[in-house]
Structures are given as structure tokens and as C-alpha cells.
Amino acid sequence: MAETHETQAAEAGHEEHEHHIVGPKVYALILLVLLVGTALTVGASYIDMGPWNPVVAIAIACTKATFVVLFFMHIKYSSKLMQLTVGAGVFTFLILVGMSLSDYISRAWGLW
């Protein structure tokens, strides 16, 4: 947990972060997760789930990406400022894509 690596800088009175080193064991485990995820997404594409196929594909991709961000990119061990910044960025991204799509869906859909 990120909290356990936080130490209070007494004289400054603010949270100070000790640099957390992520080790090979964690990286190997994440590699395994990503490989399994790849196998799952290829396997799932051969099963007919109707409209759920793209949903499952994107869900698996999001899960894989989350593991990469949290562990390979150390966000799980980063300060709250970093976590919030990344979260806000992803949120803004979803707003931009979502609003654009809602505009297309809500006007003249299919009349191309």
C-alpha cells in the first residue's frame, strides 16, 4: 500500500515520498497477467457473444492497461498527486470520447 511508504517530514509538515522500488517478482507476475489477458482476448474473439464481443474485448484491454499503469508505471506506489493527475487525465479522455460519440449517436444516426 502506498500509505505504508509515506513518512511525515516533521520539519516541513508535508507528506514526503520515499522512492519505492518495484521488484522483479512483481514485474514477472504482471507479465504473466498480461500474457493470460492476451490469450483470453484472442480466445474470446472466437466465441459468438453477439453485441458483447467488443465489450469483452475492451474490458480485457482496460484490465491489461490498468495493470501496466499500476505496476509497470508505478502509479500504485506513487503519491496522491500523481494518482489524481493520471485519474483526472483518464477521466477527461473519457469525457472527450464520450461527448463526441453522444453527439454522433443523437443526430441523424444511420443517415450517412
Add this chain to the structure above:
Amino acid sequence: MSLEQQQETASFGMWLFLLTEIMFFGGMFTAYLIYRNWYYPAFVAGSHTLDITLGTFNTLLLIVSSFTMAMGVWCAETRRQKGLVWSLIATIILGLGFLGIKTIEYKEKFELHHVPGASFDAMSFVNVPLDKDGKPKDKALAPDMATHTEIYFSLYFAMTGMHAVHMIIGIGILFVLLYKAAKGAYSTGHITTIENFGLYWHFVDIVWIFLFPLLYLISRH
């Protein structure tokens, strides 16, 4: 300013850059989603012309290269110079392997006239080529829908092309890092450069994690 603060500032800046990169690819993803919904049969037919084996293998190469890069960051943090050098070499080899396979895939697209532009030919989606048993390889499209496969291939080349450009830039930087790492620049406690490059490399990996199912795996059943 403590060293910790300085390191955090550096990776904070890198993250801001990567967030702009996410927005950049986001535009193409949005275009993809809209056109995919409009011209779904064309996207299915276009997707089926991609080689799923090559695509999966490339995904594996990229994921493993992300792992070797992460190991490189660990080696820099724990001041293991040899480990860092070999991690960077492995990342370069895997990255070049990815680009090599991408080249094979692009070459096939040129041969089949599936590259958007003057020589693009959608007829192979109307009169579908036969396989060994004399059956059509895929469902035939109506001529007007078949012309829309050009949009699929435009997005295919735009997205995989921009991804490949990021890979080429990354491999270029990797050679510089390797040269400096071999001289011991990153095994004395200075880890910011290696760490920030690691963030970039993982970002490129994430883009591919989304590109692969969206471009290769449409309606494969």
C-alpha cells in the same frame, strides 16, 4: 527541493506529456468507433484480412519488451549496470522484432492493393478469393459497402502507423540510453532518465493493447 521532490517533478512532467499522447490517440479511437458502427460489415471484412497469428505474436513481443524495460528500471534503481545494459538490449531486439513483423504485414497490404489511395482496390471484398476447397474465404460485400473497407484500412494504417512511429522513436532513444548505460551513466543513482523512458515505452505498449483487439479481432467467430 529534496531529491525525492525532483524525481517526482520529473515523472510528473512525463505523465503530463503521456496524457496529451492519450488524447492524441483518443481522436483516432473515436473516429474508429464511429466508422466501425456505421460501416460494420466493411470493418469485419477488413479485419478478417489481417493475420491473427502475426498480430498475437507481435502483442507477445511488445508485452515482453515492456517487462524487459521494467526490469531495466529496476536494474537502474538497484545500480546493476550489466543488468540494465542487457535489459535495454533485450528491449531493442523485441522492439525491432515487432517492427519487422509489422513490415511483413504492411507489405502484404501493398500486394493486395489494400493500401488507401489511388491503387486501392475493394473488388476482392465483392468477388472474394476462394480457398483450397473452392469456397469463398469470407462473406462477400455489396459493392458500395466494399468501398468503405478503404476507411477501415485508412484507420488501420493511421493507428498502427502512428504506433510504429512511436516505436521507432523509442528504439532510437533506446540506442542512446544503451550507449550511456554502457558507460555507467545510470548505475550511480541517477534513474530519472531510465524511469521516464520506461513510462514512455509502457505507454506505447498500452496503445497496442487496445489496437490489437480493435483492429485484428472484429467478429472472428
